[in-house]
Amino acid sequence: MVAVDPMKEQRIVITGSSRGLGLALADEFLSRGCAVAVSGSSQASTEAAVRALKEKYPSARIEGIACDVRRLEEVERLWERARQLFGGVDHWINNAGVGQAMLPIWEIESEEMENITRTDILGVLYGARVAMRGMAEQGAGFIWFMEGHGSDGRIMKGLSVYGTAKRALRYLAAALAVEARGTGVAVGTLSPGIMITEFTMGRIDRSDAAVWQRTKRIFNILADKPETVASFLVPRILASHANGKHIAWLTGRKILVRFLAAPLLKRRVIEE
Ligand SMILES: NC(=O)c1ccc[n+]([C@@H]2O[C@H](COP(=O)([O-])OP(=O)(O)OC[C@H]3O[C@@H](n4cnc5c(N)ncnc54)[C@H](OP(=O)(O)O)[C@@H]3O)[C@@H](O)[C@H]2O)c1
Numbered sequence: 001m002v003a004v005d006p007m008k009e010q011r012i013v014i015t016g017s018s019r020g021l022g023l024a025l026a027d028e029f030l031s032r033g034c035a036v037a038v039s040g041s042s043q044a045s046t047e048a049a050v051r052a053l054k055e056k057y058p059s060a061r062i063e064g065i066a067c068d069v070r071r072l073e074e075v076e077r078l079w080e081r082a083r084q085l086f087g088g089v090d091h092w093i094n095n096a097g098v099g100q101a102m103l104p105i106w107e108i109e110s111e112e113m114e115n116i117t118r119t120d121i122l123g124v125l126y127g128a129r130v131a132m133r134g135m136a137e138q139g140a141g142f143i144w145f146m147e148g149h150g151s152d153g154r155i156m157k158g159l160s161v162y163g164t165a166k167r168a169l170r171y172l173a174a175a176l177a178v179e180a181r182g183t184g185v186a187v188g189t190l191s192p193g194i195m196i197t198e199f200t201m202g203r204i205d206r207s208d209a210a211v212w213q214r215t216k217r218i219f220n221i222l223a224d225k226p227e228t229v230a231s232f233l234v235p236r237i238l239a240s241h242a243n244g245k246h247i248a249w250l251t252g253r254k255i256l257v258r259f260l261a262a263p264l265l266k267r268r269v270i271e272e
Contacts, residue, residue: 148166
C-alpha cells in the first residue's frame with residue numbers, strides 16, 4: 001500500500017506531454033481536477049501545449065516546465081520546479097519517447113541509435129532516479145513507465161532499437177518496484193497499445209501504395225486516438241494503490257475481439 005491520499009488534489013508530472021499521448025493524459029488529468037506539470041523537450045513546444053490547455057481549463061493548476069529528458073540536470077529541474085509549485089508530486093509519468101526508422105539495426109544511422117538510447121533508456125533512468133529520490137523523501141508517490149513495442153519481448157523486423165529500449169524499461173520498472181519497497185513509493189507500467197500520433201503517423205511510408213494500404217487496414221482495426229487511451233489509463237492511475245501495477249489498454253483479448261468484429265464494425269481511425 002502507498003501513502004498517497006486520493007481525496008486530495010493529485011499533482012502530476014508528465015514528461016513528453018507537449019503532444020500525443022502525454023498531452024492527452026495531461027488533458028484527462030486536468031478534466032479530473034488534478035494539478036499538472038506539462039513538459040516538452042523545448043520551451044516553445046511546452047508553452048504551446050500549456051496555452052491550449054489553459055484555454056480549455058482556465059481555472060486549473062497547469063504549469064509548463066520544459067525538460068529534455070536526455071539531460072539529468074533538466075530532469076532534476078523538472079522535479080524541483082514541480083515540487084516547489086505544487087508542494088509535492090503524487091504521480092510522475094515517464095512518457096517522453098522517440099521511435100525509430102523501420103530499418104534493420106545495421107541500417108540505422110548511429111546518431112538515431114544514440115538518440116533513441118539517450119531518450120528512451122537514459123532519459124527514463126534519469127526520470128526514475130530523480131522521481132524516486134524526491135518521492136522517497138516525501139514518503140509517498142507513484143512512478144509510471146510508458147511501455148511500447150518490445151516491452152513484452154515480442155520482435156518485429158525494423159523495430160529492434162526501439163524494442164530494446166522498451167524491453168529494458170520493463171526490467172527497470174520491475175527492479176525499481178523491488179528497490180522501492182518500504183519507501184512509500186510505488187512503481188507501475190502503462191501499456192497504451194497503438195495510437196494515431198506523430199510518433200506513428202510521422203514515420204509511415206505512404207509512397208508505397210501496397211504498404212500504406214496494409215498499414216491503414218491494421219491501424220483501422222487496432223489503433224486508437226490518444227484521447228481514448230488516456231481516458232482509459234487516467235482513472236486507473238488515480239485509483240491505483242499497489243506497487244508493481246500494470247495497466248494495459250490493448251490486451252490480447254481486445255486484439256482478438258477487434259479482428260473478429262472488423263468486418264462488421266468497419267472502424268475508421270484513418271480515413272484517407
Ligand atoms: N504512438 C504509439 O502507437 C505508441 C505505442 C506504444 C507506446 N508509445 C509510447 O508512448 C509515448 C508517447 O508516444 P506518442 O505517440 O505520444 O509520441 P509523440 O506524439 O511523438 O510525442 C512524443 C512526446 O515526447 C516528447 N519528447 C521527445 N523527445 C524528448 C526528449 N528528449 N525530452 C523530452 N521530451 C521528449 C515530445 O516533446 P517535444 O515535441 O517537445 O520534443 C512529445 O511531447 C512514448 O514513450 C512512446 O514510446 C507510443
